[in-house]
Amino acid sequence: MGEPSAKKPKLEGDQLPEHLNAFQEEQKRSLILIDEVQNELDQINEQASEEILKVEQKYNKLRHPHYERRAEHIKNLPNFWSTTLLNHHQISSIINPVEEEVLKHLEILEIEEFEDIKSGYVIRLTFGDNEYFENDKIEKEINLAGEKPCTATTPIKWKEGKCFIKNDDENNPNETMSFFEWLIRNVDPTLDDIAEVIKDDIWPNPLQYFLCPALDATNDTYEEF
Amino acid sequence: MGEPSAKKPKLEGDQLPEHLNAFQEEQKRSLILIDEVQNELDQINEQASEEILKVEQKYNKLRHPHYERRAEHIKNLPNFWSTTLLNHHQISSIINPVEEEVLKHLEILEIEEFEDIKSGYVIRLTFGDNEYFENDKIEKEINLAGEKPCTATTPIKWKEGKCFIKNDDENNPNETMSFFEWLIRNVDPTLDDIAEVIKDDIWPNPLQYFLCPALDATNDTYEEF
Ligand SMILES: [Ca+2]
Ligand SMILES: [Ca+2]
Ligand SMILES: [Mg+2]
Ligand SMILES: [Mg+2]
Numbered sequence: 403m404g405e406p407s408a409k410k411p412k413l414e415g416d417q418l419p420e421h422l423n424a425f426q427e428e429q430k431r432s433l434i435l436i437d438e439v440q441n442e443l444d445q446i447n448e449q450a451s452e453e454i455l456k457v458e459q460k461y462n463k464l465r466h467p468h469y470e471r472r473a474e475h476i477k478n479l480p481n482f483w484s485t486t487l488l489n490h491h492q493i494s495s496i497i498n499p500v501e502e503e504v505l506k507h508l509e510i511l512e513i514e515e516f517e518d519i520k521s522g523y524v525i526r527l528t529f530g531d532n533e534y535f536e537n538d539k540i541e542k543e544i545n546l547a548g549e550k551p552c553t554a555t556t557p558i559k560w561k562e563g564k565c566f567i568k569n570d571d572e573n574n575p576n577e578t579m580s581f582f583e584w585l586i587r588n589v590d591p592t593l594d595d596i597a598e599v600i601k602d603d604i605w606p607n608p609l610q611y612f613l614c615p616a617l618d619a620t621n622d623t624y625e626e627f
Numbered sequence: 628m629g630e631p632s633a634k635k636p637k638l639e640g641d642q643l644p645e646h647l648n649a650f651q652e653e654q655k656r657s658l659i660l661i662d663e664v665q666n667e668l669d670q671i672n673e674q675a676s677e678e679i680l681k682v683e684q685k686y687n688k689l690r691h692p693h694y695e696r697r698a699e700h701i702k703n704l705p706n707f708w709s710t711t712l713l714n715h716h717q718i719s720s721i722i723n724p725v726e727e728e729v730l731k732h733l734e735i736l737e738i739e740e741f742e743d744i745k746s747g748y749v750i751r752l753t754f755g756d757n758e759y760f761e762n763d764k765i766e767k768e769i770n771l772a773g774e775k776p777c778t779a780t781t782p783i784k785w786k787e788g789k790c791f792i793k794n795d796d797e798n799n800p801n802e803t804m805s806f807f808e809w810l811i812r813n814v815d816p817t818l819d820d821i822a823e824v825i826k827d828d829i830w831p832n833p834l835q836y837f838l839c840p841a842l843d844a845t846n847d848t849y850e851e852f
Contacts, residue, residue: 432703436834439697443690443831450686454679461675465668472664478657606668609661 458519473510482612483508487581489611492599497581500566504582507532513605521547522591525600534564544591551591558586683744698735707837708733712806714836717824722806725791729807732757738830746772747816750825759789769816776816783811 425433476482484505487493497505510528525542529535536559543554558565567582579587584596591597604611650658701707709730712718722730735753750767754760761784768779783790792807804812809821816822829836 429704432700433834433838435700436697439693439700440832440834443693446686446689446693447831450682453682453686457675457678457682461671461678464671468664468668468671472661475657475660475664479654606672607665609658609665613658 455519459517462515462519469512473512476608477509479612481506483511483608486511486604486608486612489614490599490604493581493596493604496579496584496596501581504532504534504566507534511600511605511608513601521545522551523601525597527585533561534566535560540585542585542597544594544597546591553588553591553594553597555586555588558582680744684742687740687744694737698737701833702734704837706731708736708833711736711829711833711837714839715824715829718806718821718829721804721809721821726806729757729759729791732759736825736830736833738826746770747776748826750822752810758786759791760785765810767810767822769819769822771816778813778816778819778822780811780813783807 484502487505487508488497488502507529508527509530510526512526512528513523514526515523522543522545525544527540527542529538529540537556540556540558542556545552545554567580567586581596584594709727712730712733713722713727732754733752734755735751737751737753738748739751740748747768747770750769752765752767754763754765762781764781765783766781770777770779792805792811809819
């Protein structure tokens with residue numbers, strides 16, 4: 403019989419909660435037997451989660467060299483990532499005009515999942531030389547493990563007078579949060595739609611956005627262009 | 628190289644969309660190579676989905692005998708399922724007073740997933756003899772496959788003058804839909820929170836709801852009872 407998971411009610415023979423004292427002995431026995439079944443199911447569920455995670459890890463490894471090859475080809479296409487981000491309606495909606503210029507220096511966008519997948523990932527942005535900041539890489543790390551999921555971003559080393567971020571108070575988020583404001587803020591990653599879109603929508607297939615700002619999802623060819 | 632999935636943009640050597648004619652030959656070649664990588668990734672993703680589905684099918688089989696044993700023990704506990712449903716705040720919020728009486732005749736609640744898991748499941752309710760309807764089983768089948776997911780419920784054979792459902796117009800859903808109104812309606816299963824709660828929350832561990840109407844999720848013992 404498996405161990406009960408930490409937050410589940412426990413029922414051990416002589417520890418029946420008082421409000422169940424009205425049950426007859428045979429019914430109490432049934433309750434305890436149901437509890438045993440639930441403990442066994444807990445164990446099976448845990449094994450299932452672990453096995454699915456291993457499958458996901460295996461396929462992440464298989465995807466990796468393809469992402470690497472893709473990155474090499476993408477380097478031949480000027481403005482691939484800025485075009486891709488601007489063609490995605492959710493991302494473009496937070497990119498302001500200055501940021502549109504800045505993102506022309508974005509050379510590589512990468513997602514790196516943590517080894518165990520479930521505890522988080524990094525969004526890594528690699529920039530060419532530019533007039534705004536010294537960093538060549540800016541990483542936003544999304545930590546999903548632990549009691550309080552959080553994010554951490556590489557501090558941006560602004561060039562003299564070149565900081566274009568107006569609202570960097572993460573306790574005062576407003577409706578018009580911009581792309582770089584999103585980038586530097588430690589927001590609850592479980593509520594961070596932008597990070598999720600980049601990881602689950604753009605990263606798996608950026609080409610579709612690069613090619614096609616107005617692609618109607620129901621068309622499967624480019625015939626009307 | 629894999630086949631492109633049906634709804635993705637296609638890029639085959641001589642079929643570049645017109646708006647990409649401005650690209651130089653080398654860049655066009657890069658685009659086509661990126662597209663090839665995406666096709667390979669599509670294939671990997673499909674394999675991953677299939678393998679995860681197989682893991683889920685394997686564990687569903689492993690869970691099955693435990694659910695069977697649980698069902699045997701549950702039979703010894705009068706009103707197990709009505710108590711369990713009434714102790715779940717989302718389900719109890721749609722059970723009206725008449726239905727509370729009717730559900731005292733609910734002897735078995737079962738979920739049966741389709742063999743392939745992904746295409747749907749059945750919620751099967753088995754009732755004892757009662758004054759309301761002739762059916763001993765009422766099944767709500769949730770079909771997730773196909774273009775238009777749908778549900779289908781066993782027609783209820785009401786006893787003379789005993790139909791207690793007031794609003795059976797599924798085109799006119801109102802805020803106060805009751806449990807049996809939910810049961811008989813063909814609503815879009817992708818928007819059906821009630822079916823999902825029964826399948827993913829109650830069915831995996833009904834005991835926690837049966838035992839504990841006011842269980843605070845942060846307590847792991849019954850000490851305060
Ligand atoms: Ca236990
Ligand atoms: Ca293709
Ligand atoms: Mg890449
Ligand atoms: Mg059962």
